[in-house]
Amino acid sequence: MKLLDLIIKRQSDRAYIDKMVDRDIIDRCLEAARLAPSASNSQPWTFVVIDDPALKNQVADKTVGPLKSFNKFVSQAPVIVAIVMEKPKLITEAGGRIKKKEYPLIDIGIAAEHFCLQAAEEGLGTCMLGWFNEKSVKKLINVPNNKNIPLLITLGYTPNGYRTRKKIRKEFNNAVRYNSY
Amino acid sequence: MKLLDLIIKRQSDRAYIDKMVDRDIIDRCLEAARLAPSASNSQPWTFVVIDDPALKNQVADKTVGPLKSFNKFVSQAPVIVAIVMEKPKLITEAGGRIKKKEYPLIDIGIAAEHFCLQAAEEGLGTCMLGWFNEKSVKKLINVPNNKNIPLLITLGYTPNGYRTRKKIRKEFNNAVRYNSY
Numbered sequence: 001m002k003l004l005d006l007i008i009k010r011q012s013d014r015a016y017i018d019k020m021v022d023r024d025i026i027d028r029c030l031e032a033a034r035l036a037p038s039a040s041n042s043q044p045w046t047f048v049v050i051d052d053p054a055l056k057n058q059v060a061d062k063t064v065g066p067l068k069s070f071n072k073f074v075s076q077a078p079v080i081v082a083i084v085m086e087k088p089k090l091i092t093e094a095g096g097r098i099k100k101k102e103y104p105l106i107d108i109g110i111a112a113e114h115f116c117l118q119a120a121e122e123g124l125g126t127c128m129l130g131w132f133n134e135k136s137v138k139k140l141i142n143v144p145n146n147k148n149i150p151l152l153i154t155l156g157y158t159p160n161g162y163r164t165r166k167k168i169r170k171e172f173n174n175a176v177r178y179n180s181y
Numbered sequence: 182m183k184l185l186d187l188i189i190k191r192q193s194d195r196a197y198i199d200k201m202v203d204r205d206i207i208d209r210c211l212e213a214a215r216l217a218p219s220a221s222n223s224q225p226w227t228f229v230v231i232d233d234p235a236l237k238n239q240v241a242d243k244t245v246g247p248l249k250s251f252n253k254f255v256s257q258a259p260v261i262v263a264i265v266m267e268k269p270k271l272i273t274e275a276g277g278r279i280k281k282k283e284y285p286l287i288d289i290g291i292a293a294e295h296f297c298l299q300a301a302e303e304g305l306g307t308c309m310l311g312w313f314n315e316k317s318v319k320k321l322i323n324v325p326n327n328k329n330i331p332l333l334i335t336l337g338y339t340p341n342g343y344r345t346r347k348k349i350r351k352e353f354n355n356a357v358r359y360n361s362y
Contacts, residue, residue: 030353032184032185036188043356046358048357052360099311107290109289109294112287114294130220130287141361172208175226176227178232179232179233181229
């Protein structure tokens with residue numbers, strides 16, 4: 001599949017059927033994420049795959065928001081991946097402090113998207129989640145308190161007939177300028 | 182090309198030949214970036230393409246670091262793209278403050294990588310740059326002082342015989358855990 005078609009296919013999928021994802025498929029998605037570029041090749045990440053059904057349901061419970069319906073779909077997904085942010089290399093950390101940029105967040109965005117695009121190529125659905133009770137999730141999967149989990153990703157098969165939605169984005173001419181802002 | 186092959190092909194390319202990139206090719210890379218997902222679909226970005234040779238050289242000058250050789254290759258690239266960070270939606274900004282995550286940086290990482298992967302599919306080389314004199318670059322391309330440029334991307338054709346390097350990454354088992362950190 002052409003990259004642009006894959007990009008169009010990848011969307012926030014918020015419905016999953018009750019079917020486990022084989023670990024060799026999960027591992028290909030993780031391989032895509034593992035090969036992601038990062039500032040000074042720091043690779044500031046650890047991917048924790050949660051596919052134990054009981055544990056997965058406990059984690060899903062920690063993503064439900066103040067609005068009752070928010071993130072309710074998460075418990076349908078057979079797999080949740082937590083991306084734990086690791087310390088970057090000293091040079092990246094120092095550079096980030098000087099330039100006031102948290103490079104590891106940029107890096108984690110890239111790795112997460114590699115995962116989701118590979119999942120799309122495998123015929124699987126994903127949804128990145130940035131809003132969840134991080135402290136509780138860390139406890140459930142034994143992440144030390146001094147580390148952070150910027151993102152969770154749901155992974156699973158979407159129901160028959162679940163459609164690829166048209167993407168709503170800024171018009172090209174609103175998003176792009178040539179030679180002057 | 183399979184996504185994993187594209188991911189392997191994309192690397193930080195630090196040598197370019199003297200050949201302009203057609204705007205319709207640049208625009209396909211921008212289209213890939215424009216379609217990127219973002220927290221609450223905020224799309225917190227504007228892409229400024231710098232392909233005017235004189236301006237591009239001025240911007241390239243602002244990427245050369247304290248070490249004489251650092252980023253010296255940038256001036257070889259016929260095109261530099263600056264990603265300007267825009268304010269996200271109010272709900273994303275409020276959520277980011279509560280959860281202490283700068284979501285727009287994650288989003289910009291994703292959009293930048295879409296650009297670079299599409300460029301790789303087009304047979305072009307790219308390199309993301311996080312270290313440059315941001316204040317000077319903003320001035321050159323008329324970005325208001327209250328906005329930031331987290332990343333620049335070089336774009337161009339690499340020389341004949343320029344190789345795809347083997348990626349040096351953490352071993353799979355060091356990057357991945359199942360069900361417990």
